[in-house]
Amino acid sequence: MTNMFSLEGHIALVTGSAQGLGNRIARGMLDAGAKVVLSDISQAALDKAVAELKEEGHDAAAFAFDISNEEQVEKAVTQIEEQVGPIDILVNNAGIHKRDLLINMPVENWRKVIDVNLTGAFITGRAVARGMISRRYGKIINISSINAMMVRPNIGNYCAAKGGIVTLTKSMATEWGEYNINVNAIGPGYFLTDLTKPLSEDPEFDAWVKSEVPLRRWGDPNKDLAGVAVMLASNAADYISGQTIYVDGGWDACL
Numbered sequence: 001m002t003n004m005f006s007l008e009g010h011i012a013l014v015t016g017s018a019q020g021l022g023n024r025i026a027r028g029m030l031d032a033g034a035k036v037v038l039s040d041i042s043q044a045a046l047d048k049a050v051a052e053l054k055e056e057g058h059d060a061a062a063f064a065f066d067i068s069n070e071e072q073v074e075k076a077v078t079q080i081e082e083q084v085g086p087i088d089i090l091v092n093n094a095g096i097h098k099r100d101l102l103i104n105m106p107v108e109n110w111r112k113v114i115d116v117n118l119t120g121a122f123i124t125g126r127a128v129a130r131g132m133i134s135r136r137y138g139k140i141i142n143i144s145s146i147n148a149m150m151v152r153p154n155i156g157n158y159c160a161a162k163g164g165i166v167t168l169t170k171s172m173a174t175e176w177g178e179y180n181i182n183v184n185a186i187g188p189g190y191f192l193t194d195l196t197k198p199l200s201e202d203p204e205f206d207a208w209v210k211s212e213v214p215l216r217r218w219g220d221p222n223k224d225l226a227g228v229a230v231m232l233a234s235n236a237a238d239y240i241s242g243q244t245i246y247v248d249g250g251w252d253a254c255l
């Protein structure tokens with residue numbers, strides 16, 4: 001029987017993949033047989049990530065660009081398709097935080113988070129989808145968050161962007177389905193990465209996560225997220241589109 005989760009013969013572009021969840025998703029896709037293109041805003045971080053992969057016997061291309069900059073995205077997608085090949089899997093993963101209470105939040109911090117976390121997924125998704133539409137094949141995975149449905153103080157900009165990702169995913173799935181493009185989102189719960197360091201290093205927050213999550217622990221980036229991304233990128237998900245799958249240790253079941 002053929003392996004329905006195999007990504008052999010496919011090229012995957014993962015944004016924000018120099019570190020954190022994007023990096024682990026990229027590794028999972030490499031393990032599943034895909035050719036992977038790492039991308040990030042930081043060239044230095046990308047160089048480090050490529051070198052680490054090389055040491056482990058993996059080969060990955062890398063392109064530095066800012067997902068919120070239309071010109072950079074268009075140029076990078078063209079270069080990737082010319083130099084590496086057609087992108088048939090896109091993971092819109094790059095994201096940032098600028099934490100503040102709404103009442104104090106400078107508009108520039110609101111705009112920055114919406115720009116990167118929501119508009120970046122639109123700009124990159126649109127640039128990559130043009131080729132997918134012409135080839136009549138594509139899998140797009142947008143990274144949302146448990147904060148799309150469970151909000152907390154201090155992150156109103158982030159929650160709005162991640163809620164937007166859930167509906168952007170439905171819009172992309174609705175408009176591009178006829179071209180055989182599947183678009184889904186993943187909503188991670190709380191995972192231990194640089195992005196959540198200010199939270200995991202706070203004993204009160206750490207205890208709150210462990211007491212609320214039914215599985216009683218934080219998500220482990222090394223093993224808890226890449227599997228679902230590989231599944232959504234594979235033929236196993238050919239009839240799944242427009243969905244958001246929460247990978248949160250069961251938290252959304254008891255909110």
Ligand SMILES: NC(=O)c1ccc[n+]([C@@H]2O[C@H](COP(=O)([O-])OP(=O)(O)OC[C@H]3O[C@@H](n4cnc5c(N)ncnc54)[C@H](O)[C@@H]3O)[C@@H](O)[C@H]2O)c1
Nearest residue numbers: 016020021040041066067093094095145188190191193195
């Ligand atoms: N860690 C968690 O618990 C968690 C939970 C829910 C959702 N998420 C989401 O998962 C994604 C990855 O988060 P993470 O925890 O790995 O974060 P991270 O900070 O470890 O990594 C994010 C990466 O994105 C890159 N990046 C930032 N802005 C960029 C831009 N404009 N263009 C291109 N690259 C850019 C950064 O350089 C970094 O390498 C984000 O979208 C985040 O919102 C994370």
